Amino acid sequence: MGFIGWIVLGLIAGAIAKAILKDRAPGGLLATLIVGVVGAALGGWIGSAIFNIGLEEFWSIQTWIVAILGSLLVLVIYGAVAGRGSSR
Numbered sequence: 001m002g003f004i005g006w007i008v009l010g011l012i013a014g015a016i017a018k019a020i021l022k023d024r025a026p027g028g029l030l031a032t033l034i035v036g037v038v039g040a041a042l043g044g045w046i047g048s049a050i051f052n053i054g055l056e057e058f059w060s061i062q063t064w065i066v067a068i069l070g071s072l073l074v075l076v077i078y079g080a081v082a083g084r085g086s087s088r
Contacts, residue, residue, distance in 0.1 A: 009067050010037030017071035027082065035078055036071045043070020 014036015027035070047066040 006040070007037060009063070010040035010071070012036070013040045013043075013064070013067035013071040014075070016068050017075045020068075020072065021075055021079070027078070031078075032075070035074050039071030039074035040067035041070070042074055043067050046070065 011033050014032050014034070017036060017039065018032040043066040044063075047062075047070075
């Protein structure tokens, strides 16, 4: 998958992760999209290291699952770190 395809995958995965977490995910749209790209990269790295599943093909279901799970992981970590500074 090319660089642009990888970015688009990360942006969509970040939006899906934000929709799944709803109010538990801090940050606006831009932060969510950046976290999505980072999460897709992390998911691809973990998937290839552990399960030999990476981000090879854009239309593969395993690519989407790995990218979304990675985005969820990064969004949860980001929420835990960013949530500590707030006085809710």
